[in-house]
Amino acid sequence: MILEARAISKEYRRGDTTFFAVDRASLSIAKGEFVCIVGRSGSGKSTLLSMLAGLLTPDAGAVLFDGRDCALLGDEAISRLRNTRLGYIMQGYSVLPNFTVLQNVILPHVLFKREDDPYEKALALLDRVGIRPLADQYPARLSGGELRRVSVARALLPSPDLLLADEPTGDLDAESAAAIMRLFAEIAAAGTAVLMVTHDTEATKGVDRVLTMRSGRLAED
Ligand SMILES: Nc1ncnc2c1ncn2[C@@H]1O[C@H](COP(=O)(O)OP(=O)(O)OP(=O)(O)O)[C@@H](O)[C@H]1O
Numbered sequence: 001m002i003l004e005a006r007a008i009s010k011e012y013r014r015g016d017t018t019f020f021a022v023d024r025a026s027l028s029i030a031k032g033e034f035v036c037i038v039g040r041s042g043s044g045k046s047t048l049l050s051m052l053a054g055l056l057t058p059d060a061g062a063v064l065f066d067g068r069d070c071a072l073l074g075d076e077a078i079s080r081l082r083n084t085r086l087g088y089i090m091q092g093y094s095v096l097p098n099f100t101v102l103q104n105v106i107l108p109h110v111l112f113k114r115e116d117d118p119y120e121k122a123l124a125l126l127d128r129v130g131i132r133p134l135a136d137q138y139p140a141r142l143s144g145g146e147l148r149r150v151s152v153a154r155a156l157l158p159s160p161d162l163l164l165a166d167e168p169t170g171d172l173d174a175e176s177a178a179a180i181m182r183l184f185a186e187i188a189a190a191g192t193a194v195l196m197v198t199h200d201t202e203a204t205k206g207v208d209r210v211l212t213m214r215s216g217r218l219a220e221d
């Protein structure tokens with residue numbers, strides 16, 4: 001298993017009550033699997049994904065990446081893992097305004113230097129998501145759907161073992177959304193595990209498994 005979550009929980013406070021945004025969620029994803037999580041707004045999907053990405057520490061339970069318990073790794077090791085083996089597409093926009101599209105895409109490579117030249121790969125990825133002509137533009141001039149595709153290309157740059165995507169097709173038209181789904185299916189077939197959150201139940205046709213989140217509880221469909 002590339003990723004395993006064992007009964008992870010996150011409790012939040014609202015006013016003077018507390019509630020579980022994620023309540024003992026367990027899942028495991030094998031290499032090359034394409035899995036979707038669906039669920040209503042507020043059901044805990046993004047909170048779950050942040051914990052799986054190592055950005056948020058669970059209050060209980062364990063996250064294992066490639067068999068290793070993330071709680072036992074230091075911040076530096078987690079950060080390295082995130083930038084080299086994990087692709088994470090956050091909900092909303094996460095591009096840096098003062099960098100061009102191409103510079104945004106090579107960001108993970110800059111944070112953790114590696115041998116290979118990132119530019120050619122970044123341009124090939126921009127081509128694959130259909131925005132190569134925008135490589136030298138700044139984000140302020142891009143549409144929502146184009147910005148989303150920048151995040152997709154950036155997440156794929158390190159050729160991650162696991163791609164976590166939080167509503168990556170949220171603001172795309174049907175055709176562009178379908179293109180992203182095809183891209184994800186291709187990279188899954190090539191061995192990258194894909195875990196994606198979506199509202200779009202149409203989009204989940206053809207994925208390997210669908211999990212449903214309800215009030216913090218995760219269940220297999
Ligand atoms: N930092 C926080 N502090 C307190 N409550 C939070 C915090 N983050 C999220 N919540 C609450 O936890 C619940 C789950 O939020 P989460 O963002 O995980 O939902 P979601 O399923 O991703 O929703 P959406 O589909 O709208 O993106 C919500 O009720 C939210 O208000």
Ligand SMILES: [Mg+2]
Binds near residue numbers: 045046047091166
């Ligand atoms: Mg969310």
